[in-house]
Amino acid sequence: MIIVLKPEATETDAKEILNQIESVNLKPLYMPGTERIVLGALGDERVLHNLNIAAHPMVENVKPILSTYKQVSREMQSHDTQVNFGRNTIGGGTFTVIAGPCAVESKEQMFKSAEIVKKYGAVGIRGGAFKPRTSPYSFQGLEEEGLKILKETSAEYGLPCVTEIIDAGHVEMMESYVDAFQIGARNMQNFKLLKAVGQSQKPTILKRGMSATIEELLLAAEYIYNEGNKNVIICERGIRTYEKATRNTLDLNAVAYIKTKSHLPVIVDPSHGTGIRELVAPMAKAAVACGADGVIVEVHYNPQIALSDGQQSLDENHFAKLMSELNPFVQAAGKVLV
Amino acid sequence: MIIVLKPEATETDAKEILNQIESVNLKPLYMPGTERIVLGALGDERVLHNLNIAAHPMVENVKPILSTYKQVSREMQSHDTQVNFGRNTIGGGTFTVIAGPCAVESKEQMFKSAEIVKKYGAVGIRGGAFKPRTSPYSFQGLEEEGLKILKETSAEYGLPCVTEIIDAGHVEMMESYVDAFQIGARNMQNFKLLKAVGQSQKPTILKRGMSATIEELLLAAEYIYNEGNKNVIICERGIRTYEKATRNTLDLNAVAYIKTKSHLPVIVDPSHGTGIRELVAPMAKAAVACGADGVIVEVHYNPQIALSDGQQSLDENHFAKLMSELNPFVQAAGKVLV
Amino acid sequence: MIIVLKPEATETDAKEILNQIESVNLKPLYMPGTERIVLGALGDERVLHNLNIAAHPMVENVKPILSTYKQVSREMQSHDTQVNFGRNTIGGGTFTVIAGPCAVESKEQMFKSAEIVKKYGAVGIRGGAFKPRTSPYSFQGLEEEGLKILKETSAEYGLPCVTEIIDAGHVEMMESYVDAFQIGARNMQNFKLLKAVGQSQKPTILKRGMSATIEELLLAAEYIYNEGNKNVIICERGIRTYEKATRNTLDLNAVAYIKTKSHLPVIVDPSHGTGIRELVAPMAKAAVACGADGVIVEVHYNPQIALSDGQQSLDENHFAKLMSELNPFVQAAGKVLV
Amino acid sequence: MIIVLKPEATETDAKEILNQIESVNLKPLYMPGTERIVLGALGDERVLHNLNIAAHPMVENVKPILSTYKQVSREMQSHDTQVNFGRNTIGGGTFTVIAGPCAVESKEQMFKSAEIVKKYGAVGIRGGAFKPRTSPYSFQGLEEEGLKILKETSAEYGLPCVTEIIDAGHVEMMESYVDAFQIGARNMQNFKLLKAVGQSQKPTILKRGMSATIEELLLAAEYIYNEGNKNVIICERGIRTYEKATRNTLDLNAVAYIKTKSHLPVIVDPSHGTGIRELVAPMAKAAVACGADGVIVEVHYNPQIALSDGQQSLDENHFAKLMSELNPFVQAAGKVLV
CATH class of the missing domain: 3.20.20.70 (Aldolase class I)
Incomplete structure (x- = not known):
């Protein structure tokens, strides 16, 4: 999951969210850019569903990387189900x-x-x-x-x-x-x-x-x-x-x-x-x-x-x-x- | 309800449908035009729901005149519900x-x-x-x-x-x-x-x-x-x-x-x-x-x-x-x- | 074209619109129903484009019967263009x-x-x-x-x-x-x-x-x-x-x-x-x-x-x-x- | 810009794209995850428009971080234009x-x-x-x-x-x-x-x-x-x-x-x-x-x-x-x- 912070977000805001990501055992990423701080959370994104990071006042938007379905996906089973x-x-x-x-x-x-x-x-x-x-x-x-x-x-x-x-x-x-x-x-x-x-x-x-x-x-x-x-x-x-x-x-x-x-x-x-x-x-x-x-x-x-x-x-x-x-x-x- | 017949529809097709309309006590209308025959059915269109006139092979399309909701409409009750x-x-x-x-x-x-x-x-x-x-x-x-x-x-x-x-x-x-x-x-x-x-x-x-x-x-x-x-x-x-x-x-x-x-x-x-x-x-x-x-x-x-x-x-x-x-x-x- | 009048429309309103329809040589139709007056205009609907009947204050809505394209339609030419x-x-x-x-x-x-x-x-x-x-x-x-x-x-x-x-x-x-x-x-x-x-x-x-x-x-x-x-x-x-x-x-x-x-x-x-x-x-x-x-x-x-x-x-x-x-x-x- | 690679992408694929990102003076980011490699490009994303990274056969999708309009944005001018x-x-x-x-x-x-x-x-x-x-x-x-x-x-x-x-x-x-x-x-x-x-x-x-x-x-x-x-x-x-x-x-x-x-x-x-x-x-x-x-x-x-x-x-x-x-x-x- 990629988390784009608002322009006014500080490093402290970023750390707060990175801590949340770590708390569910995902790998946190810190990417300070020229215009925005961008954060990442790598791993099984389903555990983030209930963290509700999008609700943080300094989060502009959240972009999932992986599809949220798992068991029905080809990545789980590559052959066709009959x-x-x-x-x-x-x-x-x-x-x-x-x-x-x-x-x-x-x-x-x-x-x-x-x-x-x-x-x-x-x-x-x-x-x-x-x-x-x-x-x-x-x-x-x-x-x-x-x-x-x-x-x-x-x-x-x-x-x-x-x-x-x-x-x-x-x-x-x-x-x-x-x-x-x-x-x-x-x-x-x-x-x-x-x-x-x-x-x-x-x-x-x-x-x-x-x-x-x-x-x-x-x-x-x-x-x-x-x-x-x-x-x-x-x-x-x-x-x-x-x-x-x-x-x-x-x-x-x-x-x-x-x-x-x-x-x-x-x-x-x-x-x-x-x-x-x-x-x-x-x-x-x-x-x-x-x-x-x-x-x-x-x-x-x-x-x-x-x-x-x-x-x-x-x-x-x-x-x-x-x-x-x-x-x-x-x-x-x-x-x-x- | 207005019923537009296909270009190849005949007077006999029209009559068949007009009879259906009459059978549910709606007022049938016959409107032969230069390019199409158009039919009408006047009255409470809800009784037409189950007639399925649109299924007739000579019907091109069907246009309802009245809204299909009745009891919640202003025509049924003009004052605001509280x-x-x-x-x-x-x-x-x-x-x-x-x-x-x-x-x-x-x-x-x-x-x-x-x-x-x-x-x-x-x-x-x-x-x-x-x-x-x-x-x-x-x-x-x-x-x-x-x-x-x-x-x-x-x-x-x-x-x-x-x-x-x-x-x-x-x-x-x-x-x-x-x-x-x-x-x-x-x-x-x-x-x-x-x-x-x-x-x-x-x-x-x-x-x-x-x-x-x-x-x-x-x-x-x-x-x-x-x-x-x-x-x-x-x-x-x-x-x-x-x-x-x-x-x-x-x-x-x-x-x-x-x-x-x-x-x-x-x-x-x-x-x-x-x-x-x-x-x-x-x-x-x-x-x-x-x-x-x-x-x-x-x-x-x-x-x-x-x-x-x-x-x-x-x-x-x-x-x-x-x-x-x-x-x-x-x-x-x-x-x-x- | 089918013209549905508002519930409050009178016979006089209807006549006014029927006259407009006649003025462009379409065949006018008068269909008084139990809940609404419905009017029809049969013939080449393209001439109605510029009459703007929908603007009449007593018109609820207008339903075209025929498609408005003509020359590119199958009705004009039944064989495939190459x-x-x-x-x-x-x-x-x-x-x-x-x-x-x-x-x-x-x-x-x-x-x-x-x-x-x-x-x-x-x-x-x-x-x-x-x-x-x-x-x-x-x-x-x-x-x-x-x-x-x-x-x-x-x-x-x-x-x-x-x-x-x-x-x-x-x-x-x-x-x-x-x-x-x-x-x-x-x-x-x-x-x-x-x-x-x-x-x-x-x-x-x-x-x-x-x-x-x-x-x-x-x-x-x-x-x-x-x-x-x-x-x-x-x-x-x-x-x-x-x-x-x-x-x-x-x-x-x-x-x-x-x-x-x-x-x-x-x-x-x-x-x-x-x-x-x-x-x-x-x-x-x-x-x-x-x-x-x-x-x-x-x-x-x-x-x-x-x-x-x-x-x-x-x-x-x-x-x-x-x-x-x-x-x-x-x-x-x-x-x-x- | 966040670039999600396909599951079959290798480190070599990733490097190829990271090089492209560097070639336009953006800051490249490498984020290997458990299921996918994810890449980032930080800076003015407009220069990426003509790189067409989405066309790379190992790219699954590309997610822009910043809006692509600049001059009309509040970030460029915070007060209202009159x-x-x-x-x-x-x-x-x-x-x-x-x-x-x-x-x-x-x-x-x-x-x-x-x-x-x-x-x-x-x-x-x-x-x-x-x-x-x-x-x-x-x-x-x-x-x-x-x-x-x-x-x-x-x-x-x-x-x-x-x-x-x-x-x-x-x-x-x-x-x-x-x-x-x-x-x-x-x-x-x-x-x-x-x-x-x-x-x-x-x-x-x-x-x-x-x-x-x-x-x-x-x-x-x-x-x-x-x-x-x-x-x-x-x-x-x-x-x-x-x-x-x-x-x-x-x-x-x-x-x-x-x-x-x-x-x-x-x-x-x-x-x-x-x-x-x-x-x-x-x-x-x-x-x-x-x-x-x-x-x-x-x-x-x-x-x-x-x-x-x-x-x-x-x-x-x-x-x-x-x-x-x-x-x-x-x-x-x-x-x-x-």
């Missing part, structure tokens, strides 16, 4: 397609949608039972009834299933229904939920918050990892920017960047990332090309009657086209579509 | 200052800080017991022990207290300790929490999510209101933008704007909104000037040893100066500092 | 790689870099002679001397060249040196420059402003097009967002979206779009996959001694690797690398 | 109101508007003759004819005038017409224009680019200053964020922050900063409260017929109200309305 999802594996040479409706609406809807999902080669089914919705007047999901339908669908079509978990108190109840949890964008920093999921061993897809930095995203993964659950899959799903032509701005830079910094698998959600049906296929292909390990896309047997997100859901024709177009890109990437 | 907080009232002609440390750390720390808070005229005390922190390695709060200290401090100094609630399961437990709940920025769309707090009658300070739109903020308030809790106070605390010189970008436009659209009281958090001690006072004064009903600021008897957010906390001197400078602006605004 | 660049063509089935240093520094530097560019199959050379730099203390470019070197390099290696134009007064002087102009991000809304370039017939790469919306970008293209220059190539180069791990956020959504809305070719600049050498290749591949017609990348024979943007420049090894990895993706996209 | 504008002075204890229409449309319009501007106590008149407009189909300004009208208005009402300059070639022509230049948001990084204006001695209002950081804004001011023109006034006019309820997000944090970092006067444009007539007055008052030296607001004798920006223009009643409400806040700030 996470089991049903009989398949996410990460490490495969490209995984998970598909299904935004929300579980009925058994009929799930079965019909799963048939399409299966037919064109996806290996997992998605569907929300607890739906976080911006307006209290929107459909809020079928809750546990939805989980039952999801499980039944999963069994019928041999597709492992994933669904969103929105409350720390639901972990135990949901474990018996699903093959993987999803933490939604709005809950990426619901730390109580992260810890609860961390105490489970369920594979967990962690979606990036809509204005989360990459570092915050990896720290959220670190919360889960730190509790003992190493089956974490990162999901880029678009960030909020000034651009409103698309629902979100899909940040594929983040995929390529995270692959260099973390050993965790990374998948992409081009449905929420664009919000426009016609853009799902091009962005799924771009996800392959920039190094993602999979995609999760919204597919509904009849998007027009979907209770949520119909405008970004693919129907059978769109999904068939996506899967056939995707394959050459997966091959170009030297991966296998599983 | 919320009780201890013996005081927030909203409607007064200007309220709530102050205190970021986190409850110890009884000594709270008592010493409360003394300062009280001495210079603030009317409420704040302090976090459950701390949502970006890194799992940072101090996470004293939890229920912190609530006990907060309550004791509140009683000793006659200052009603507010603290953050982070889990729906905590409502009952926390009700006995505090005078008001705070929903933090990271939980603004934790809808389970919003509903749980809505079923309580505790005054609730709802902080804007760090990338929440004003409409989403008011819809989050509507979630609480809709469950029966009308004691909602909106809090602007800065939004996330590309500018990094300050911790957040305090959006005072939002304060002035919300005052025209909603009857709820609005307060400002210049501590998180700037992240820089020296900017707290100027932005607190600006909050008064643009129409806010109060501020909530971080004050610590010794910011250098604070366990969190010390760099934005005021010490006794800074807080004394803030309060004396604030008063002329409160008077200029025709309000009373309570 | 722009000549040297003996090659950008757009319509080919994938073009333009490469070279950020700035022209010397003849030696340009020749050595061009050799690499040529050797691995790029078909055009780039290099800035006029450099817009954030700080007045940074290297500002060789100006006309740089253009001479660029032209000499272009001739020696048979690579058509492109360089940035920063002033309307330079058009005539620069036309004799280069094969294509580039309008930089900072000048995307330098309308005087856009018009001047529009009066030339030089192919022009128009870079997206760092916070320009897609609509503003297409309107900037429309400025050039409207003056008679139809050889416009759109360039996505990353937008400014809150995320700082990468220099910019490359918005590949925009590429896929613009391809559906406009007939102009679209290329991508993954060097500025990421700012990190290691991310250039994955994002170039993603550009192919999402439908781009080419990329423009920074290549320097020795990035360590580059006078600008060295951290995102590729050396010979990196560039060789990029080109060999790119080809399978170009084939997967059904395009030809030229 | 800029003459007509017979008045902007900065240093006064609060200046400049008002007038967005665009000069006609002599009648300017005279009628100036009468209002004068009547309620503003001390300067504004009006655009060259209008940068997003669409080529919008009104582009009266150009030199507009300047003549502006000058005539200025003389008739004894109000010094300011107008936007959009091209470096216009400086000489415009100097005879106006009392101050304005550099618009879209041209904040039109460096050719900044330099040209810097060679004049005209007071210049420099508007913040719509996604410019504060540092970039001060560096743009430094461009002007560095050429010899010290009469620079910074103008905060709102930044582009994800929030669309208001036209821009007025960043008053930036005002308070710049006042601590720079000696230049800072004014605020609440008209563009909000885009909504009803928010102009509250945000003008907030500008006073956070330390601004003045405001520039759009006033039109009849906003309904304004050719641009009518929705944010004040009419006589609104402006009268603004001025009477503003005064108590100016007094609370210990300033004088001139």
